[in-house]
Amino acid sequence: MPRHTLSRRLFLGTATAALTALPLRGFAQELSPAQTPGVEASPEQIAKAVAELDAIVADVMTRSKIPGLAVAAVHRGETVYSKGFGVRRLDGPETITPDTVFQLASLSKPVGATVVASQVSKGVVGWDSRMRELLPWFELSDPDRTEKLTIGDLYSHRSGLPDHAGDDLEDLGYDRKEILQRLKLLPLAPFRISYAYTNFGLTAAAEAVAEAAGTDWSSLSEEALYRPLGMTSTSSRFADYIAASNRAIPHSRDGDGFAPLYQRKPDAQSPAGGVSSTANDLAIWLKMLLADGAHAGTPLIAPEALLPAISPQSFSDRPHSPDARSGFYGYGFNVGTDPSGRVRIGHSGAFLLGAGTCFAMIPSLGLGIVVLTNAAPVGAAEAITASFTDLAQLGHITRDWYGGYSSRFEGFYTKRGSTVGQDRPADAGPTPPQDLLTGTYSNPYFGKVEIKADGDKLVLMAGPKQIPFPLKPWSGPVMVFDFVTENAPDGSRSTLVFGDVSSGPAKSLEIELFSETGPALFERV
Structure with a gap:
């Protein structure tokens, strides 16, 4: 809403002397009209x-x-x-x-x-x-x-x-x-x-x-x-x-x-x-x-x-x-x-x-x-x-x-994740061998995560308390995991994408869940 004030020129031209004798706050209050609500409330x-x-x-x-x-x-x-x-x-x-x-x-x-x-x-x-x-x-x-x-x-x-x-x-x-x-x-x-x-x-x-x-x-x-x-x-x-x-x-x-x-x-x-x-x-x-x-x-x-x-x-x-x-x-x-x-x-x-x-x-x-x-x-x-x-x-x-x-x-x-509501692709490629994916990866902000083998499955371990997120194959180097947090409702699903494994173990991975403030790239350590 607009503010109604005295003309700056008029104010400075007529009130400069008065300012030296009056506290500014008190003076401003005297100049301001009484506050009046738009409607009365009895x-x-x-x-x-x-x-x-x-x-x-x-x-x-x-x-x-x-x-x-x-x-x-x-x-x-x-x-x-x-x-x-x-x-x-x-x-x-x-x-x-x-x-x-x-x-x-x-x-x-x-x-x-x-x-x-x-x-x-x-x-x-x-x-x-x-x-x-x-x-x-x-x-x-x-x-x-x-x-x-x-x-x-x-x-x-x-x-x-x-x-x-x-x-x-x-x-x-x-x-x-x-x-x-x-x-x-x-x-x-x-x-x-x-x-x-x-x-x-x-x-x-x-x-x-x-x-x-x-x-x-x-x-x-x-x-x-x-x-x-x-x-x-x-x-x-x-x-x-x-x-x-x-x-x-x-x-x-x-x-x-x-x-x-x-x-x-x-x-x-x-x-x-x-x-x-x-x-x-x-x-x-x-x-x-x-x-x-x-x-x-x-x-x-x-x-x-x-x-x-x-x-x-x-x-x-x-x-x-x-x-x-x-x-x-x-x-x-x-x-x-x-x-x-x-x-x-x-x-x-x-x-x-x-x-x-x-x-x-x-x-x-x-x-x-x-x-x-x-x-x-x-x-x-x-x-x-x-x-x-x-x-x-x-x-x-x-x-x-x-x-x-x-x-x-x-x-x-709204459930978070780019694959929410989708089925695994019918033409999904095979998941790379476990030994090319397991290991510890690090990000300066999120810290270290670990990819561990659990039988024939993989688990993402994240955070200082090593919270487990079971991974499910999606397509080739892309895997997914379900999650629910204070900031994501039940039914949310994140992708986890491993880096190139054509010449050896993956050197990095990227986690969609963590990418809201920028790419969440984790590098192998």
């Missing part, structure tokens, strides 16, 4: 929206078939809704309550950004603190950018790292530090004008903050945020989630329904996706955010430390037409403007292995909602959130939010 209208939540949830659960969820809503410093629905595990009797512990997935990012804001408030770091000074071992492929990179650059996804950089290494079992050290091997997009969502870029920034605070990230989160707020069921450690007696079990997509097939362990990227919490705990967090960093009337985080996090810092979604609204990212928060004219702040979280979460808040109304589900993302959490904020601001639901979101989320379930 307390009665918001109360009616809260009263409709049961029906909204029931409709979305019926249509989506998700096993369970929890919802909390806050308004003007009070928790006005808190309820659980469905079951913790599809084949079990335990029901979900507002105190059931869920994995938050990427809703961990705004929670973690609040931890960083607490350290900015204390003067431990600033959003513009340089990574090089806090975490000297962390590097990018460009030395100049390494020197200039700040905490804020990484928390706003504008470092230039590729989209989801490092997630592929996490899938292979690498730990946090090993992943962060290998990010320097990746190509970079332009600095501070590119947006690419990176779990491990943000995690690097969180590591730097923890280092400056003299502790580890999980402990810092507990000491700086969870404990002071009384969020007793919230943790940044996977072990605490697993130990919780009232825990929601993740459910992956299984046909047109869900099943408890996998368990996501996100410790490597804990600041970005490893928080576990409850609807009731997150209601406390929302109230603190809406109170400019105060809890129960006592300041916890300075407003000037929190405001940059919930203000636009980078374009996350550039407009595709003149009448489209832009999407922005702050430091760990999505920031935008609703059709009502009100600022909306929020974030979603998604684990393909079994979590879909969402929160939204409208600061001008003192209103917030959080939805946690124990199912792979299908748009259920987002649909409930959007329907509620529509009702609260406009008095009616503007569209079929679940229908819209669910169709968009279908893209998550």
